[in-house]
Amino acid sequence: MGVLLQAWRSGSMRAASDVLDVAPSSISRQIAQLEREIGATLIEHGARQLRLTEAGYAVIEYYRARQTGLESLDAQLQDLAAARTGNVQLVLGEGFLGPALDDTLDDFMLAYPGLKLSVRVTDTTRMIKLLLDDAVHFGVGFHPASHPQVVSLYRAPVPLMAIIQASHPMAKRDSIELAELCDQPLALMESSFRIRQMLDEAAADIGRIIAPVFTSNSIAMLIRMARVGHGMTVLPEFSAKAPLSQGEVRAIPLLTPRLQSVYVHILARRNRQMPHHIEDLAVRLRKGLLPSALAPGIDDTTPS
Amino acid sequence: MGVLLQAWRSGSMRAASDVLDVAPSSISRQIAQLEREIGATLIEHGARQLRLTEAGYAVIEYYRARQTGLESLDAQLQDLAAARTGNVQLVLGEGFLGPALDDTLDDFMLAYPGLKLSVRVTDTTRMIKLLLDDAVHFGVGFHPASHPQVVSLYRAPVPLMAIIQASHPMAKRDSIELAELCDQPLALMESSFRIRQMLDEAAADIGRIIAPVFTSNSIAMLIRMARVGHGMTVLPEFSAKAPLSQGEVRAIPLLTPRLQSVYVHILARRNRQMPHHIEDLAVRLRKGLLPSALAPGIDDTTPS
DNA sequence: AAAAGCGTTGCGGTTTTTGCAACACGGCTG
DNA sequence: CAGCCGTGTTGCAAAAACCGCAACGCTTTT
Numbered sequence: 001m002g003v004l005l006q007a008w009r010s011g012s013m014r015a016a017s018d019v020l021d022v023a024p025s026s027i028s029r030q031i032a033q034l035e036r037e038i039g040a041t042l043i044e045h046g047a048r049q050l051r052l053t054e055a056g057y058a059v060i061e062y063y064r065a066r067q068t069g070l071e072s073l074d075a076q077l078q079d080l081a082a083a084r085t086g087n088v089q090l091v092l093g094e095g096f097l098g099p100a101l102d103d104t105l106d107d108f109m110l111a112y113p114g115l116k117l118s119v120r121v122t123d124t125t126r127m128i129k130l131l132l133d134d135a136v137h138f139g140v141g142f143h144p145a146s147h148p149q150v151v152s153l154y155r156a157p158v159p160l161m162a163i164i165q166a167s168h169p170m171a172k173r174d175s176i177e178l179a180e181l182c183d184q185p186l187a188l189m190e191s192s193f194r195i196r197q198m199l200d201e202a203a204a205d206i207g208r209i210i211a212p213v214f215t216s217n218s219i220a221m222l223i224r225m226a227r228v229g230h231g232m233t234v235l236p237e238f239s240a241k242a243p244l245s246q247g248e249v250r251a252i253p254l255l256t257p258r259l260q261s262v263y264v265h266i267l268a269r270r271n272r273q274m275p276h277h278i279e280d281l282a283v284r285l286r287k288g289l290l291p292s293a294l295a296p297g298i299d300d301t302t303p304s
Numbered sequence: 305m306g307v308l309l310q311a312w313r314s315g316s317m318r319a320a321s322d323v324l325d326v327a328p329s330s331i332s333r334q335i336a337q338l339e340r341e342i343g344a345t346l347i348e349h350g351a352r353q354l355r356l357t358e359a360g361y362a363v364i365e366y367y368r369a370r371q372t373g374l375e376s377l378d379a380q381l382q383d384l385a386a387a388r389t390g391n392v393q394l395v396l397g398e399g400f401l402g403p404a405l406d407d408t409l410d411d412f413m414l415a416y417p418g419l420k421l422s423v424r425v426t427d428t429t430r431m432i433k434l435l436l437d438d439a440v441h442f443g444v445g446f447h448p449a450s451h452p453q454v455v456s457l458y459r460a461p462v463p464l465m466a467i468i469q470a471s472h473p474m475a476k477r478d479s480i481e482l483a484e485l486c487d488q489p490l491a492l493m494e495s496s497f498r499i500r501q502m503l504d505e506a507a508a509d510i511g512r513i514i515a516p517v518f519t520s521n522s523i524a525m526l527i528r529m530a531r532v533g534h535g536m537t538v539l540p541e542f543s544a545k546a547p548l549s550q551g552e553v554r555a556i557p558l559l560t561p562r563l564q565s566v567y568v569h570i571l572a573r574r575n576r577q578m579p580h581h582i583e584d585l586a587v588r589l590r591k592g593l594l595p596s597a598l599a600p601g602i603d604d605t606t607p608s
Numbered sequence: 609a610a611a612a613g614c615g616t617t618g619c620g621g622t623t624t625t626t627g628c629a630a631c632a633c634g635g636c637t638g
Numbered sequence: 639c640a641g642c643c644g645t646g647t648t649g650c651a652a653a654a655a656c657c658g659c660a661a662c663g664c665t666t667t668t
Binding site: 316317318328329331332333336349354452453574575 | 644645646647648664665666
């Protein structure tokens with residue numbers, strides 16, 4: 001088709017052969033084959049200057065539209081390669097919402113303008129499902145339930161803390177035992193949250209059960225309960241950063257070793273290779289959210 | 305690109321190979337080459353079900369648009385083949401305007417709906433130029449000035465008549481000599497018209513000159529002059545059909561042999577092959593306008 | 609009447625494409 | 639954890655498509 005257009009522009013096949021730097025016979029053949037495929041004559045034979053039939057005009061019109069479409073595709077691909085467009089989908093636990101995340105995402109979106117970012121907040125169970133369905137590029141969550149197809153890109157220890165009202169009798173303590181915790185009124189998340197699951201397991205270890213007086217899937221709600229003294233809650237320190245800095249609540253380490261070696265992971269589907277910009281976002285999140293992260297590496301999350 | 309789309313639809317390269325009936329290796333190679341040409345990975349390697357990258361989606365989106373465009377082209381070409389669309393351009397001398405032409409064109413346009421028809425009315429000189437420039441498919445005119453590149457598809461003898469007011473003293477005559485004509489007041493067309501040229505030549509043959517009292521490029525105007533008696537004019541009989549049938553004027557044969565053997569031609573550029581529907585129009589015009597036409601054949605118009 | 613330009617066609621050599629088979633890798637099942 | 643099934647990939651040889659060269663027929667031009 002390109003040769004047809006060039007032949008028409010040049011006025012003759014031979015002139016086109018000069019421009020395209022191919023033999024005239026090749027041009028003649030290509031046009032002849034095109035005519036055979038289409039089943040209609042494209043050029044008016046026997047005219048001193050090459051003339052196109054109506055069908056010929058229709059063909060080159062189609063071809064030119066095709067070319068502009070291709071140029072548009074090229075531009076789109078170039079944008080894609082430069083990550084000036086595209087989609088990044090990530091999912092995280094609510095505990096990670098806060099200034100650190102905001103700053104990281106702000107910087108990222110500034111570095112990659114035109115890139116569409118989608119952030120979803122759910123509990124750990126749903127996070128695994130989203131990762132398995134490839135509905136999301138990666139997720140940030142607590143020590144997730146193991147799954148053979150989900151791997152951890154990075155991990156950082158984030159000890160769980162008891163979050164207590166500042167005026168609470170135990171607020172000045174240096175540490176709290178899990179057993180003591182079970183005796184206190186608690187405000188905890190639902191059991192689809194991995195933190196809650198770990199608390200339940202640890203309590204079962206010492207023959208106790210967790211019976212919170214308040215349950216919610218909103219971390220902000222839990223912190224509020226702790227702040228006004230309706231019950232203590234359990235969270236990583238950074239999840240309650242704002243009220244902590246205002247002195248309204250205090251964070252007391254939980255002595256139980258099992259709850260001290262809790263890790264936060266950046267999770268992805270196994271063997272899924274990311275575009276550069278998405279990997280870059282993972283690195284930024286590690287630096288911003290997990291400053292104490294271990295050296296990057298694929299740590300399988302199938303211990304338990 | 306087609307294989308990429310099919311692979312995506314089928315979910316795997318092998319399934320696509322089944323559908324397309326080619327070896328899986330071919331599909332793998334084609335996609336790999338496409339990736340090499342584009343410079344970006346199109347499919348996410350290492351996923352149980354074949355997944356496309358953003359670039360991959362962009363490519364198949366382009367391809368599908370390309371396909372719909374091609375379908376539209378095919379439909380257009382099919383219309384063209386059936387002559388349901390297209391252009392027909394013809395040129396004719398003004399003498400041919402009339403009911404016969406109208407009926408012919410009406411039938412033709414009814415037979416080929418959607419076909420665009422362009423009719424141009426000029427004198428013989430311009431008609432030749434239009435034919436040479438390929439600006440028109442064919443023309444209908446009087447015995448044209450010869451040109452090596454213009455040939456006659458059909459021809460029909462149309463004796464020239466003197467058109468005279470019914471009340472004129474000579475109106476009852478059976479014939480008129482050219483010499484008599486020169487003595488009468490005449491209303492004739494400009495000398496760019498072939499009829500006028502032939503009259504001038506015939507007059508020169510007998511040592512006379514034509515000196516019309518009225519000159520115009522409008523045949524209707526000439527007839528009107530004859531009807532009201534300002535002068536007689538010279539035309540083929542059918543050019544004055546309407547006023548003749550109303551009895552306002554009469555047509556008297558001109559005895560001069562040279563003017564009795566005048567032919568009307570359907571003219572086209574030499575070696576120009578027409579689409580079927582255009583040739584059909586030529587045939588229809590022959591039947592409608594030249595009922596006494598000679599058998600079709602390429603008569604060269606280079607006698608003199 | 610000759611010369612120049614055009615498109616077309618036969619033929620060889622080269623490049624590209626294809627299918628078959630074997631291979632390497634990941635995912636599922638017992 | 640091993641084994642099996644399915645996947646995509648790679649060598650290699652055969653087939654097809656393509657290209658350039660040269661010659662031919664045809665039309666237009668001088």
